[in-house]
Amino acid sequence: MIDTVNIGGVSLKKTAALAPMAGVADYAYRIMCREFGASYMVSEMVSAKGICYSDRKTAELCTVTDGERPMAVQLFGSEPDFMAKAVEIVLQYEPDIIDINMGCPVPKVVNTGAGSALMKDTDLAASITEAAVKAAGKTPVTVKFRSGWNADSVNAVKFAKALENAGAAALTVHGRTRDQFYSGISDSGIIKAVKEAVNIPVIGSGDVTDLASCLKMYEETGCDLVMIGRGSYGNPFVFREIDSWFSGKPYTPPTVEEKMEVMLRHIRLIISLSEKSEEMAMHEARKHAAWYMNGCYGSAKFRGRCYQLSSYEEAVSLSEEFIELQRWHSAQKNKQNFV
Numbered sequence: 001m002i003d004t005v006n007i008g009g010v011s012l013k014k015t016a017a018l019a020p021m022a023g024v025a026d027y028a029y030r031i032m033c034r035e036f037g038a039s040y041m042v043s044e045m046v047s048a049k050g051i052c053y054s055d056r057k058t059a060e061l062c063t064v065t066d067g068e069r070p071m072a073v074q075l076f077g078s079e080p081d082f083m084a085k086a087v088e089i090v091l092q093y094e095p096d097i098i099d100i101n102m103g104c105p106v107p108k109v110v111n112t113g114a115g116s117a118l119m120k121d122t123d124l125a126a127s128i129t130e131a132a133v134k135a136a137g138k139t140p141v142t143v144k145f146r147s148g149w150n151a152d153s154v155n156a157v158k159f160a161k162a163l164e165n166a167g168a169a170a171l172t173v174h175g176r177t178r179d180q181f182y183s184g185i186s187d188s189g190i191i192k193a194v195k196e197a198v199n200i201p202v203i204g205s206g207d208v209t210d211l212a213s214c215l216k217m218y219e220e221t222g223c224d225l226v227m228i229g230r231g232s233y234g235n236p237f238v239f240r241e242i243d244s245w246f247s248g249k250p251y252t253p254p255t256v257e258e259k260m261e262v263m264l265r266h267i268r269l270i271i272s273l274s275e276k277s278e279e280m281a282m283h284e285a286r287k288h289a290a291w292y293m294n295g296c297y298g299s300a301k302f303r304g305r306c307y308q309l310s311s312y313e314e315a316v317s318l319s320e321e322f323i324e325l326q327r328w329h330s331a332q333k334n335k336q337n338f339v
């Protein structure tokens with residue numbers, strides 16, 4: 001039996017969750033990750049103010065399908081009133097959880113006082129959380145943030161306590177400061193410190209890419225759930241690896257044939273969900289195609305070719321060529337071993 005963690009009445013399997021990733025973890029991506037066992041998912045971040053002014057992308061970003069549950073919709077904003085109103089609007093989409101982004105490092109967000117800028121103003125962060133909790137009613141509100149703004153102001157523990165007091169049902173901590181963006185190593189020590197300081201569940205995020213790093217995150221931090229972001233690029237299989245381990249099932253890594261089959265399925269999903277032409281949808285699919293080829297023989301050259309793809313048929317041909325190359329490469333290796 002797999003353990004679960006309870007977040008304000010929502011039960012999540014303690015395996016691995018998919019991290020929110022704007023511009024990457026869209027509906028198609030989430031569907032692929034759920035199929036391979038992601039236990040929980042968070043939408044791409046949505047602007048609270050944008051929603052209040054009925055941004056045309058609201059429905060696209062906030063819709064939660066049954067196949068994705070349990071799932072959170074994530075909001076970012078710097079004003080408690082807008083946050084409360086946005087929560088009311090998002091509730092129409094019936095998310096299982098509402099998550100607030102207080103970790104985004106990008107200037108466009110930070111310059112509005114939202115995302116990780118809130119780590120410099122704990123009182124405002126608490127007010128935003130309180131407003132969201134009040135507006136959300138029975139739906140739990142969680143917050144995701146970083147270790148601090150910069151190396152001189154690592155305040156995640158104090159920040160976490162303030163958000164717990166404000167009514168947050170759980171917290172996700174990414175062990176990097178805002179100044180680090182995505183470089184350097186995520187600090188698991190700060191996730192542990194937050195876990196020890198609060199009585200609500202803590203989700204650990206940062207540098208988990210496989211079963212070993214997932215188990216390390218659980219062990220080193222004592223966190224209640226592990227979240228995977230970039231480690232899932234072209235690799236929904238990471239969720240199968242982790243889910244298999246916790247379920248006591250044997251795990252078989254994907255063959256190159258399976259990788260390409262899943263890549264093509266992911267591309268078909270992107271095309272079928274897009275309102276744009278196949279060619280435009282392929283622009284979106286290119287980076288995913290390239291990621292599925294990572295780590296294989298000759299992938300650098302093939303990744304370059306992925307960025308030229310303009311139709312599904314071209315993706316099929318490229319995947320066949322890629323499989324052929326892998327077969328040729330393993331035949332060469334076998335020959336060398338034989339000699």
Ligand SMILES: Cc1cc2nc3c(=O)[nH]c(=O)nc-3n(C[C@H](O)[C@H](O)[C@H](O)COP(=O)(O)O)c2cc1C
Nearest residue numbers: 019020021022044045174205206207208228229230
């Ligand atoms: C392309 C990209 C987009 C991201 N978008 C969001 C976002 O919308 N909301 C959020 O809270 N975190 C976002 N993050 C941060 C991730 O959720 C995660 O905390 C971070 O990447 C560290 O985890 P990882 O090492 O597993 O990638 C994003 C990260 C990346 C790489």
